[in-house]
Amino acid sequence: MRITRILPLAALFALPACGDPGTELASTSTFRVTVVGVNGGSPPLAEAPLPANRGDVDETWDFEIDARSPYGQPVPFEGMVRVSVEPGTVVALEGDGAIGRNILVSGGKAKGQARVTAVYGPARLWVEDLGYVPVPISTTPACSNGRDDDDDVLIDFPADPGCAFADDDDESSGSFSAGISPPVHYELPRIGDVQGEGSQTPYPYEAVEINASRPKPLVVTRVASDGFYVTDLTDQDKGHNHIFAFNFSTPPGMRVCDRVTFLSGTISEFFGFTELSFPSYRLEYPGEKDTCEVPEPAVLTDAMIGNPNEMEKLESGLVRIEGFVVAKKFGPKPVVNNIPDAEHSNCDLNGDGQVDFENAIEGSCANVCSGDPECTEWTSFSARGNYKVYNPSTLVQIQVQTGTAASFDPTAWKGKLLKSVTGTLRNFSGGSLNWTIETRCPDDLVCDGNPACVSSKIPSSKACVRLRTIGDNDQETN
Structure with a gap:
């Protein structure tokens, strides 16, 4: 198949002037792309957009492609073009000459249907001539045959920039002529x-x-x-x-x-x-x-803490636990004989600053502490400020981070009750306890008999509402 491409820059200068009567430019400059149907109906209007697509379902866009010269004239382009959608993903194309996400333009025209997903906002269909000529799996393409077919000293994909993909049968570059459709209207994602x-x-x-x-x-x-x-x-x-x-x-x-x-x-x-x-x-x-x-924060029950799906619903949201106790076994000294206690919960037994799980003794120590609701591993606390609290009735456990209540010392409060802890919920996929409640300010920590805590819960309309933040006064000297 001989493919009509855009002319090189030098050749463009040799074209007849645009004022010459009867002259026509046959080179392809762009593609007129039109989405004529969406999901079997008319494309949505701007005032009635479709819901944002989350990538869990496919939608169908019927489209038409027309090759055009720099002056908007139809041109008889012959070749494959790449179809994409922005934002979103083209899953597959259907139509005469469609292969994967590419479709054959013959005589300057093509029609097809794109299955798209993860589209949102004003989404548009994009068409580009990459010089891509795909061949069947049973055929050895020019871009994978081990030869320099176009005499440019570069051999095959990916070394030769003219090879769009490994199954490309044309080592020359395309014209990179492109076209984009008017927007197809979806809502912005929530x-x-x-x-x-x-x-x-x-x-x-x-x-x-x-x-x-x-x-x-x-x-x-x-x-x-x-x-x-x-x-x-x-x-x-x-x-x-x-x-x-x-x-x-x-x-x-x-x-x-x-x-x-x-x-x-x-x-x-x-x-x-x-x-x-x-x-x-x-x-x-x-x-x-x-x-x-x-x-107001969502109050976490034991069942919610044990349900990853329920916790995912609240990720980054305000949450609260009530009636939890700070871990009793919580101290800086190394654990002895794999038995943590109030002063010994540090599993960094060789003193290198970290718990090495490839070290059988340190790994075993960390696993013992992790499985014990009353134990907080010291290295984790010293590195990130996270520590464990647990429900004394059910032994359900979760991590908290109270560094924003700077005067509260959790090691001095070990084994004691926190009436409530409020904060934003953060997920970390490493380890056995993936969820941490991070307080925002001292207002989020409620306990009796400790001046670092507040004595009762403060409504969300007032808690942690402080003066507005300002810029860095020392920025010029940083």
């Missing part, structure tokens, strides 16, 4: 869509704008040293409506209760914890007479 109602986000490593135009707002529930936490108040009954925005530092000009009217960033999984990295955001400051809309 926080619940980004969380995916499971352990993994459906939009990994994608730059996503969160849907902030909801009946109820997005509200800041915590301002942390490395970012901030947001809850979508519209989806409180569904769960999965909280997310952490990793900002690398305390975001300036923000405080608990602020509303977020714009939020975007790159979605990633940090050891099982869904994050919005490199966030861009816009805040709306509530007035003095406005009610703070931070929701």
Whole structure:
């Protein structure tokens, strides 16, 4: 098959001037791409978008392709073009000459149907000429035959840039002519869509704008040293409506209760914890007479703590435990004979600063402590500030991090009751205890007889609502 490509730059200068009567440009410059149907019906309108697709179902887009010259004239392009969707994924194509995510354009035209998934917002179909000529598996393609077929000193895929893929039968580059369709209208993903109602986000490593135009707002529930936490108040009954925005530092000009009217960033999984990295955001400051809309924390029951699905619904959200005791076996000295006690819960037995699970003795020590609700392994606490608390009636255990209540010393409170601990829920996929409650400020820690705690629970409309953060005054000297 001979493929008509865009002409080299030198050849373009040799073309007749655009004012010459009767001249036509036959080279392909672009493709006119039109999505003519979606899921068997008309494409959705901007005022009635389809729900964001989470990547769990396929949708069908019927499309037409027309090759055009630089002047918009139809041209008889012959060749395969690559079809993609942005944002989203093309699963497969159907139509005459369709192979995988490629389709044959013959006489400058093609029609087909794309199965797409994980599409959201104003999504568009993208078509590009990569010079790709796929061949059947039984045939040895030019890009995998061990020869320099186009005499450019480069041999086969991936060394030869003219080889789009290993099964490409043409070592020459395509014209890279491209075309993009008008938008197909979907809603922007909600926080619940980004969380995916499971352990993994459906939009990994994608730059996503969160849907902030909801009946109820997005509200800041915590301002942390490395970012901030947001809850979508519209989806409180569904769960999965909280997310952490990793900002690398305390975001300036923000405080608990602020509303977020714009939020975007790159979605990633940090050891099982869904994050919005490199966030861009816009805040709306509530007035003095406005009610703070931070929701009351979800109280974790023993059954919820033991159910990963229930905990996933609350990831990054405000939660609370009540009536838990700080681990009794909690001290800096090395464990003796694999029996931790109040002063000996350190499983770093060789003193190198870490617990090595390939070391049978240290690994056994850590496993014993991990399985004991009354034991907190000291190295974990000294490295990250996490320590274990447990329900004295049922021995259900969970980790907490109370570093924001700076004057509270958990080692001095070991074996004693915490009336309640409130904070944001964080997931970490390593180890046996994956969930940690991180307090936001001293207001989140309630106990009797300790000046580092508050004596009773404080409503969410007031807890940890502090002065607005400011920028770094020493930035110029950093």
